[in-house]
Amino acid sequence: xxxxxxxxxxxxxxxxxxxxxxxxxxxxxxxxxxxxxxxxxxxxxxxxxxxxxxxxxxxxxxxxxxxxxxxxxxxxxxxxxxxxxxxxxxxxxxxxxxxxxxxxxxxxxxxxxxxxxxxxxxxxxxxxxxxxxxxxxxxxxxxxxxxxxxxxxxxxxxxxxxxxxxxxxxxxxxxxxxxxxxxxxxxxxxxxxxxxxxxxxxxxxxxxxxxxxxxxxxxxxxxxxxxxxxxxxxxxxxxxxxxxxxxxxxxxxxxxxxxxxxxxxxxxxxxxxxxxxxxxxxxxxxxxxxxxxxxxxxxxxxxxxxxxxxxxxxxxxxxxxxxxxxxxxxxxxxxxxxxxxxxxxxxxxxxxxxxxxxxxxxxxxxxxxxxxxxxxxxxxxxxxxx
Numbered sequence: 349x350x351x352x353x354x355x356x357x358x359x360x361x362x363x364x365x366x367x368x369x370x371x372x373x374x375x376x377x378x379x380x381x382x383x384x385x386x387x388x389x390x391x392x393x394x395x396x397x398x399x400x401x402x403x404x405x406x407x408x409x410x411x412x413x414x415x416x417x418x419x420x421x422x423x424x425x426x427x428x429x430x431x432x433x434x435x436x437x438x439x440x441x442x443x444x445x446x447x448x449x450x451x452x453x454x455x456x457x458x459x460x461x462x463x464x465x466x467x468x469x470x471x472x473x474x475x476x477x478x479x480x481x482x483x484x485x486x487x488x489x490x491x492x493x494x495x496x497x498x499x500x501x502x503x504x505x506x507x508x509x510x511x512x513x514x515x516x517x518x519x520x521x522x523x524x525x526x527x528x529x530x531x532x533x534x535x536x537x538x539x540x541x542x543x544x545x546x547x548x549x550x551x552x553x554x555x556x557x558x559x560x561x562x563x564x565x566x567x568x569x570x571x572x573x574x575x576x577x578x579x580x581x582x583x584x585x586x587x588x589x590x591x592x593x594x595x596x597x598x599x600x601x602x603x604x605x606x607x608x609x610x611x612x613x614x615x616x617x618x619x620x621x622x623x624x625x626x627x628x629x630x631x632x633x634x635x636x637x638x639x640x641x642x643x644x645x646x647x648x649x650x651x652x653x654x655x656x657x658x659x660x661x662x663x664x665x666x667x668x669x670x671x672x673x674x675x676x677x678x679x680x681x682x683x684x685x686x687x688x689x690x691x692x693x694x695x696x697x698x699x700x701x702x703x704x705x706x707x708x709x710x711x712x713x714x715x716x717x718x719x720x721x722x723x724x725x726x727x728x729x730x731x732x733x734x
């Protein structure tokens with residue numbers, strides 16, 4: 349099976365990949381910086397510990413030792429005297445009460461983060477914590493990752509919306525131009541039809557010509573409505589679907605049967621009949637292609653009994669089931685993308701147009717409810733009851 353997609357997005361994926369690579373490189377660089385700073389702080393504390401221990405020596409350089417001890421004004425340090433149990437601290441903000449218990453609790457936390465340094469000559473154990481700067485750097489990669497992810501998400505969303513807007517402009521422009529180009533020949537055909545009625549008496553033939561001319565006029569009207577605010581009117585859904593079925597029955601293979609399973613009670617919805625008829629016709633054509641011109645397409649209507657709020661109206665379900673080749677589950681969403689088609693010929697715009705008319709013009713939903721390979725597919729359209 350050959351799949352074609354005339355709309356590719358290589359630049360989008362390239363942008364996302366480059367952004368992810370940049371984020372990963374930045375995270376790696378940040379982690380290396382954190383490790384280097386942690387190692388430097390460890391070395392600094394070891395020097396500070398040696399200076400503290402050298403205070404017991406008689407030939408020490410008092411000025412040098414004092415300079416080293418005073419140089420540490422960022423790293424929290426706790427000295428624990430093993431003999432007396434006395435605890436001293438540096439660069440730690442102490443509470444007004446229960447100071448000793450507070451420091452003992454800090455010792456447990458410091459020990460879990462860093463191996464303590466034993467000062468054997470002074471029977472002391474030195475515990476230390478990361479400096480405030482290093483603590484900030486620990487969280488920096490996560491903040492950085494969040495910001496980069498947010499940037500990627502916003503950029504991707506903006507790009508996606510830009511592409512959708514461009515697609516919408518293409519749709520509207522193409523539709524308006526098509527309607528404009530069809531206008532002149534349709535007017536001419538209508539005039540010729542009236543002339544033939546005066547010259548020939550074959551009413552059956554002239555009636556068929558009128559039907560085709562009217563059909564062309566409706567197609568032009570449909571194209572002209574794309575991109576415009578639709579004129580929705582209360583409509584009995586059964587009648588709207590039957591009108592399209594009766595038209596398509598004479599224009600598809602005799603080996604394809606169109607069947608209906610509708611409730612007797614009229615189901616009212618807000619519709620633009622010319623546009624919604626386009627939806628039904630495209631789904632029938634899609635089903636006929638999937639069945640290779642032989643099989644059955646069943647249209648069924650049901651109404652949901654669930655109403656979540658007093659203002660909310662019930663949902664109306666229109667299911668279209670064909671007996672075609674089916675759709676892989678991985679393709680459920682892709683089949684509605686512009687350009688997607690399984691046929692060697694065609695632009696792959698039918699289901700994309702269907703989705704636009706249902707969701708944009710009628711504020712409804714359409715999706716593949718179920719599909720089995722070799723057995724068929726069920727499309728579901730959801731509309732609100734009027």
